[in-house]
Amino acid sequence: MSYLPNFLLIFRTDGLLITFSLTFLLISSCVTSAGLSLDFYSSSCPNVELLIKDTVRSATAVDPTIPGKLLRLVFHDCIVEGCDGSVLVQGNDTERSDPANTSLGGFEVVENAKRWLEVLCPGIVSCADILVLAARDAVEIARGPSVAVPLGRLDGRTSSAANVRPNMVDTSFSIDEMTQLFSSKGLSLDDLVILSGAHTIGKAHCSAFSERFEEGPKGTLEPIDASLNKDYAMELIKQCPAGASGAVTVNNDPITASIFDIQYYKNLIAGKGLFSSDSVLMSDSRTRDRVESLSTNQDEFFKSWSESFLRMVSIGVKTGNNQGEIRTSCSSFNI
16 A cells, blocks of 8 residues: 655656655754764755655554554564664565564555655665654654654665574563573663563564463363463453464553553553563563553653664664665665
8 A cells, every 4th residue: 555645845757746845854963873863864865754754644544553563663674684674675585574574564654655765865765764764753653752863774785584583582582581682782671671662552463472371171262371460361362262363463552552651561560461571571570670660650761762762773784885775675675
């Protein structure tokens, strides 16, 4: 599906009707250690952030699940080989083809923004930057914080399914397993707690938490995870009964599913963390106090989210012509 941004001026170029904005985004210059800067596109494509935000907003109006999809998509990109848009590439044996990524969504939003940018600023804006900005905007559209994101990433020239599993967090991971993986990416235990807060929006397939249940003698599921609130467990069984279709999904947050807020942490305290990897944040003494603190202070969560998100989207970025490229299409490498 194609989503048309709602811009102000209408021009005709080569017979094509396009839209453009009067708004010029003025952002301060800030060069980061990763070689990125807040004003990277200020001259070459000054309306890039407005176009992407409007694309995400338009897509969300049609499909309210888009923010959660985009946020998950950027995490699956950055955590594997760095934030280089490699998860967007289609084809056999690419990251996107791995079973851990086949349930990802939001690709069409990134691709649609890219098509418009190739009209307005051809060969300028990377898919990696588009994805990061789209995920940033998704959080804001879901009533979360707005984060100033440094730009200038290049798109990776490789995408391998073999790199996915060794780098991906599984929803059944222990604290130690998650901490080890996050540490290998330059992220801390606190980043783990904060970035897990992304589960305040989005949906999950039944298979993502199936290890918390077993099939009883009568063919119905029964909860086997004592950390799971009993009433919540029974509600999950109703939504994901034995033999449920693989397409069935449930809300990550059963209370405020479409709002980026601190309800996720309140849910953990109440035993309503959807994944095992959520529940262990409350059961482990190393993270429990942080969960409890965040559950009562949304300003603290938003501030911490902004900092942790920036660290995440700086993982393994590629800058300089020898490290990557600007793809013409996000789903395929340049020929």
